[in-house]
Amino acid sequence: MVFAGKRPNNLGISNGKLASCPNSPNCVSSQSRDASHQIAPLIFTSTPEQAITNLKQIIESLPRTKIITESKDYLYAEFKSALLGFVDDVEFYLDRTANLIHVRSASRLGQSDLGVNRKRIETIRAKFQ
Structure with a gap:
């Protein structure tokens, strides 16, 4: 667990927003304004309840994953790397009015994650569609 690090204290929703990405390239966010961190949100056409249930099932199906916090509009999970046990913090915020799930x-x-965070969200997106 040498590479797990400490759980950040800035996670969660604040004024309808997830925390901003740090300057390092090892973060993606659908609410980010700059191209290096920007990623598209997940779009759903089902009910919000079905969307969050579906998302939770996808997350739980992925290896070395643990859901830490869960509410009707928010999911927070930790993803651990296979080799050295690096931990990534992954959040999902359901926007009911826009039929989006921000990520x-x-x-x-x-510093670098070799694109792992972006690939993870795209894998989840592919399963979610």
Whole structure:
């Protein structure tokens, strides 16, 4: 667990927003304004309840994943890397009015994530569609 790092204290929803990405390239967010961190939100056509249930099932089906916090409009999960046990913090915020789920995926430690956070969200998106 050397590479797990400490759980950030800035997670969650604040004024309808997830935390901003740090300057390091190891974070993506659908609410980010800059191209290096920007990623599209998930779009749903089902009910919000079905969307969050579906998302939770996808997250639970992925390896080395643990859901930490869950509410009707928010999911927070930790994803652990296979090799060294690096932990990424991944958040999902359901926007009922826009039929979107905002996403934020960030590594706790290091600088580069070799695109892992972006790939993870795209994998979840592919399963979610």
